[in-house]
Amino acid sequence: MTGPTAGGGVDGPTVDGGDHVTELVHGRAALAAARDGLKGTVGVVMTMGALHSGHETLLRAARERADHVIVTIFVNPLQFGPNEDFDRYPRTLDADLEICRRAGADVVFAPSVTDMYPDGQPRVRVNPGPLGEDLEGQSRPGFFHGVLTVVLKLLQLTRPDLTFFGEKDYQQLTLVRRMARDLDVPVEVVGVPTVREPDGLALSSRNRYLSPAEREAALSLSAALRAGAAAADEGADAGAVLAAAHAAFGAGAPGARLDYLVLTDPDLEPGPVSGPARLLVAAWVGATRLIDNAAIRLAPRS
Numbered sequence: 545m546t547g548p549t550a551g552g553g554v555d556g557p558t559v560d561g562g563d564h565v566t567e568l569v570h571g572r573a574a575l576a577a578a579r580d581g582l583k584g585t586v587g588v589v590m591t592m593g594a595l596h597s598g599h600e601t602l603l604r605a606a607r608e609r610a611d612h613v614i615v616t617i618f619v620n621p622l623q624f625g626p627n628e629d630f631d632r633y634p635r636t637l638d639a640d641l642e643i644c645r646r647a648g649a650d651v652v653f654a655p656s657v658t659d660m661y662p663d664g665q666p667r668v669r670v671n672p673g674p675l676g677e678d679l680e681g682q683s684r685p686g687f688f689h690g691v692l693t694v695v696l697k698l699l700q701l702t703r704p705d706l707t708f709f710g711e712k713d714y715q716q717l718t719l720v721r722r723m724a725r726d727l728d729v730p731v732e733v734v735g736v737p738t739v740r741e742p743d744g745l746a747l748s749s750r751n752r753y754l755s756p757a758e759r760e761a762a763l764s765l766s767a768a769l770r771a772g773a774a775a776a777d778e779g780a781d782a783g784a785v786l787a788a789a790h791a792a793f794g795a796g797a798p799g800a801r802l803d804y805l806v807l808t809d810p811d812l813e814p815g816p817v818s819g820p821a822r823l824l825v826a827a828w829v830g831a832t833r834l835i836d837n838a839a840i841r842l843a844p845r846s
């Protein structure tokens with residue numbers, strides 16, 4: 545089924561794999577019509593496309609908790625810096641639709657930049673607060689203003705009961721939760737554990753940029769997290785956990801350049817940590833920037 549929408553976009557094709565029908569919509573009016581047709585609870589999974597098994601796990605989590613699932617696919621220019629990979633970010637809509645259908649999505653909203661920002665760059669943006677300037681926000685200035693602005697817009701457009709975010713982007717998940725709380729956005733934000741390759745590498749759309757040698761070097765991130773977690777399990781304090789993680793990062797195949805490796809409170813609040821904590825890492829592998837994190841349990845301070 546293909547046809548024009550009142551929003552100016554073009555609908556379809558509707559993907560029908562035999563067991564599930566997934567409706568593809570581009571424009572706002574087509575989305576509104578599709579949303580109005582969904583009775584019961586709605587879960588939304590926001591993505592930038594180039595879907596992999598990590599996204600599929602989010603979709604399946606949404607399918608379990610909500611009566612209907614909407615997936616958004618949009619590479620949001622607002623969250624990319626001038627020297628980042630907006631232009632070369634992988635765009636694989638046909639393969640993405642097949643994954644959405646397989647995972648039981650009801651609607652896929654894949655707007656154009658003009659559909660999302662009809663007046664050009666928005667002058668009003670969500671301010672992510674101090675946490676938005678730290679870690680990812682320090683390395684990618686303006687990143688979380690762009691992320692939270694598009695997340696809020698997509699929440700308004702899709703009107704879900706629940707929204708699902710991966711722990712792989714832990715600071716993003718934390719800030720979306722914070723936004724929902726601070727701005728009274730009526731949605732439950734659900735975190736989904738990170739899906740990994742068998743050797744530990746966190747699945748990420750950007751992994752497809754890696755050469756075989758870079759793929760090997762990228763294991764330094766998960767190796768650092770594993771070493772930090774193992775040290776904590778043996779009773780190491782915060783300093784020793786970080787030292788173990790740094791050593792494991794450095795012992796990996798050459799080619800990974802550390803951006804940050806930090807141990808924080810699980811809510812990313814500043815201050816000393818003890819008990820439950822989060823170890824977060826970011827690194828460049830060639831021209832590709834990767835992130836990862838893990839839950840850590842430190843011995844309570846006596």
Ligand SMILES: Nc1ncnc2c1ncn2[C@@H]1O[C@H](COP(=O)(O)OP(=O)(O)OP(=O)(O)O)[C@@H](O)[C@H]1O
Nearest residue numbers: 591592593598709710712713738739747748749750
């Ligand atoms: N390995 C993963 N496990 C669980 N969730 C994931 C994983 N990778 C991505 N997600 C989640 O999927 C959602 C959409 O993320 P996105 O489309 O940016 O994918 P990505 O793989 O993180 O891409 P990129 O490589 O550009 O960072 C986010 O909530 C993100 O945390």
Ligand SMILES: CC(C)(CO)[C@@H](O)C(=O)[O-]
Nearest residue numbers: 590591592620691694713
């Ligand atoms: C949440 C998101 C879809 C907003 O563009 C993006 O940051 C992502 O894919 O994690």
Ligand code: BAL
Nearest residue numbers: 592623624691713716
């Ligand atoms: N995966 C989070 C979105 C981004 O890196 O731009």
